[in-house]
Amino acid sequence: MAEAAATALAVAGMAAVTYATRAAGLFLVNRLRLAGRWEPFLQSIPGTVLVSILAPAVLAGGPAEWLAAAATVAASLRFRSLPLALAVGLAVVWVLRRIT
Amino acid sequence: MSRVSFDRAGLLRGARESWPIALGVFTYGLVFGVLARQAWLGAGGALSMSAFVFAGASQFVALDLWGPDLPFAGLFLTTLAVNLRHVLMGAALGPWFSRLTPLQAYGSLFFMNDESWALTLARCSREDGDVDGAYLLGSGLTVYAAWLASTALGHLAVAGLGDPARYGLDFAFTAVFLALLTGLRRGRQDILPWTLAALVAVLTARLMPGKWHILAGALAGSLAAAWLPRFGSGRG
Structure with a gap:
């Protein structure tokens, strides 16, 4: 062909x-x-999809990525802003990779 | 129940709030462009794949199979396997998207990608005010533009950009998804499904290539959410 x-x-x-x-x-x-029993199923999908994307990705990293992940979660909970949480995560991973 | 609108304001909001994910997608698109060139997929082929398929993971897998004798059946089956997670993601948009016209809903869904989907869900799940039905389209078009531009740039430009990991940009997706996940937290009822999803995803990722772990983890977690007794509520 x-x-x-x-x-x-x-x-x-x-x-x-x-x-x-x-x-x-x-x-x-x-x-x-879909209704009844399927409703909790559908409602839980967003969370379980994100957890399933994240768990292997985070585990595959090292201490730098784990600390940066923790910092991202903390920043997200504290400031409730996606761009800010992203900036914190990227900054922490960048700094930690330099010094480790 | 809140109203679902489909207008310019929602479209622009989706586009505006998607720059962090477009940045991450852009770095992956550069890598795809560079690898496509190395796999002897021409600029036209790489661009049309990015334009019509628009699904990063399956495009990377396709490059792996690329060669003079393309295994079509295997290529289409792997594409299906890698992208099967979209079925669950589309289903989760049902409560809002079933109230749009078919053209609005199924047109927007062409642009559904992991990142835009997560942003859209976070936007739709807020309890105050009306829902922007056009948010996914706005976000998807932004990511689409970034994906096309970076595919072209990666393919045409010299492969001297280096590894995105050097700038920490490979962590962008993880950070975006983590931030979105903290916003989706509903309480103790999430503990069991999320733990199970994480365990199954990690195990599946060890055992199988591609993106099966997303589907397997999400199914395990969400089935548990539907059929197992809840923590603390005593509901059976």
């Missing part, structure tokens, strides 16, 4: 599959009218 055609097919297939995953969640919730 010509290289350009193969690239186009690969990109088109990946795009279709990816959009399907983006649309499927809302589609299913709308169709199935």
